[in-house]
Amino acid sequence: EDQVTQSPEALRLQEGESSSLNCSYTVSGLRGLFWYRQDPGKGPEFLFTLYSAGEEKEKERLKATLTKKESFLHITAPKPEDSATYLCAVQAYSSASKIIFGSGTRLSIRP
Amino acid sequence: NAGVTQTPKFQVLKTGQSMTLQCAQDMNHNSMYWYRQDPGMGLRLIYYSASEGTTDKGEVPNGYNVSRLNKREFSLRLESAAPSQTSVYFCASSVTGTGSGNTIYFGEGSWLTVV
Numbered sequence: 001e002d003q004v005t006q007s008p009e010a011l012r013l014q015e016g017e018s019s020s021l022n023c024s025y026t027v028s029g030l031r032g033l034f035w036y037r038q039d040p041g042k043g044p045e046f047l048f049t050l051y052s053a054g055e056e057k058e059k060e061r062l063k064a065t066l067t068k069k070e071s072f073l074h075i076t077a078p079k080p081e082d083s084a085t086y087l088c089a090v091q092a093y094s095s096a097s098k099i100i101f102g103s104g105t106r107l108s109i110r111p
Numbered sequence: 112n113a114g115v116t117q118t119p120k121f122q123v124l125k126t127g128q129s130m131t132l133q134c135a136q137d138m139n140h141n142s143m144y145w146y147r148q149d150p151g152m153g154l155r156l157i158y159y160s161a162s163e164g165t166t167d168k169g170e171v172p173n174g175y176n177v178s179r180l181n182k183r184e185f186s187l188r189l190e191s192a193a194p195s196q197t198s199v200y201f202c203a204s205s206v207t208g209t210g211s212g213n214t215i216y217f218g219e220g221s222w223l224t225v226v
Contacts, residue, residue, distance in 0.1 A: 032213070032214075034215075046214055046215075046216060098156075099144075099215060102153055103153040
């Protein structure tokens with residue numbers, strides 16, 4: 001069964017303290033892995049799509065990486081405005097509509 | 112630059128009442144989706160529409176109906192609301208492709224409370 005597990009559930013960091021969020025996945029033929037940011041009371045905002053193992057993408061203080069079993073979202077020198085819930089999702093080749101989301105990691109950055 | 116627009120943003124219903132959530136996208140996407148988000152359970156797919164005129168059940172379709180009115184609009188109807196349908200509902204859309212992953216874009220959400 002296709003599955004996405006994110007860890008940790010919650011992470012509190014000091015401003016400037018770098019860390020990583022994990023997304024472990026099991027899917028029959030990965031078509032794409034997505035990272036989203038969600039602020040309270042808002043819809044998920046697209047960050048990255050990764051397609052194959054070894055791929056990396058960067059945006060400001062965020063870098064997403066992908067292996068055959070997991071993806072990491074690395075946050076370098078975070079700022080309070082990076083506080084949000086980060087969602088990971090996978091799409092399988094077996095069904096274009098089958099986009100499975102993890103439960104998310106709530107990230108809090110203290111000034 | 113609207114993207115995906117949902118209405119209403121907030122709604123309180125009594126058990127047994129019916130209502131329709133409206134969604135429209137202006138990105139010329141073929142595929143549209145309705146998700147619900149509950150604490151600790153992530154986003155779960157209710158229904159999706161791969162193209163105008165087609166709809167299919169997702170993970171949690173019971174108690175809901177959908178209509179793909181045209182390419183832009185995809186509505187979600189609760190025929191007889193139940194407290195278990197209290198949730199945040201998100202509409203989303205994406206291109207429909209046969210190649211690599213298709214990024215989906217979300218609306219701002221509709222907060223529904225059934226009492």
